[in-house]
Amino acid sequence: MGLQAGIVGLPNVGKSTLFNALSNAKAVAANFPFCTIEPNIGVITVPDERLIALEKIVNPQRVVPATVEIVDIAGLVKGASKGEGLGNQFLGNIRATDAIIHVLRCFEDDNIIHVDGNVNPVRDKEIIDTELQLKDLEGIDKKISKNEKLSKTGDKEFLHGLDLLKQLKAFMEQGKNARGFEVSPEDKEKHFADLFLLTMKPVIYVCNVDEKSVVGGNNHSEAVKEAVKNEKAETLLISASIESEIAVMESFEDRQLFLEDMGLHESGVARLITSTYRLLNLATYFTAGVQEVRAWTITKGMLAPQAAGVIHTDFEKGFIRAEVIKYTDFIKYGSEAACRDNGKLAVQGKDYLVEDGDIMHFRFNV
Secondary structure (H helix, E strand, O other): OOOEEEEEOOOOOOHHHHHHHHHOOOOOOOOOOOOOOOOEEEEEEOOOHHHHHHHHHHOOOEEEOOEEEEEEOOOOOOOHHHOOOOHHHHHHHHHOOOEEEEEEEOOOOOOOOOOOOOOOHHHHHHHHHHHHHHHHHHHHHHHHHHHHHHHHHOOHHHHHHHHHHHHHHHHHOOOOOHHHOOOOHHHHHHHHHHHOOHHHOOEEEEEEOOHHHOOOOOHHHHHHHHHOOOOOEEEEEEOHHHHHHHHOOOOHHHHHHHHHHOOOOOOHHHHHHHHHHHHOOEEEEEEEOOOEEEEEEEEOOOEHHHHHHHHOHHHHHOEEEEEEEOHHHHHHHOOHHHHHHOOOEEEEOOOOEOOOOOEEEEEEOO
């Protein structure tokens, strides 16, 4: 679906190290600011044990997992909203993504310099928040100014939108991100969508901690949790150094033993990928045949024809019906034929709301 999450943060907080562990795309990870000048894009697979179970039953020629694109974006500095450093490029790269993975340095290491001299993740968060907010307010001001000139028509919906824009401006001038502003989905789409607000994007805060803090956290990560408690955001504890070690291990058994020694059930990368998938409001349906078992990514709330269009636009244009088996039924009965015989294959029309885990076969005609 081409959905992207952008990894952002100040220079030297561990963005590129984490990106490398996520995608094996080998962005430069060096001890100086701006080592990532152009955004690096990595396509990462979404961990899903259901694929493994389906593979065992169907025994296909190949298995294709769902994916999400991760973009490693150059580090930001104070003044970015005014074009300082790589500001314009940085902000433009964020604007192109669907969600933000905000990496915050929550570890002490005298060998890795901090751009502001000392480790303070809450301050770092506020620096980036401020730059994004200033850029958003710039766009809001322009739209308010334009709409005030057009408000003489007296149109109630237009005036309502203008009032919402002024409310949003006042809200953000308190140092708050737009994602925390309470507004109906309809009003959000109608009055704010064209602004492409940076602080409206959903966010995950990644606390990059040292190895000993990866399970319980530390004072720095606790400060971050306290700072974001009123935001619509998730916080994850991850050690980028641990993830970089896991990434080079070829044996699954070695990785599992390493995780167990660290007191972890799964890698931080796996948790981050799953959280990113959830953050982007995505779901998965499957196609299962002898040639291929495949996970298809859709946005939650998609109807059957739209979901079919993810495979090919012709499937949506010529949609006739969808044959649907629930994942649990497929696992229980062991085949499409057995599900059909036991009344567990449902024929669904254009109004069917696709559910996460559905196994689907589309009938179409073009």
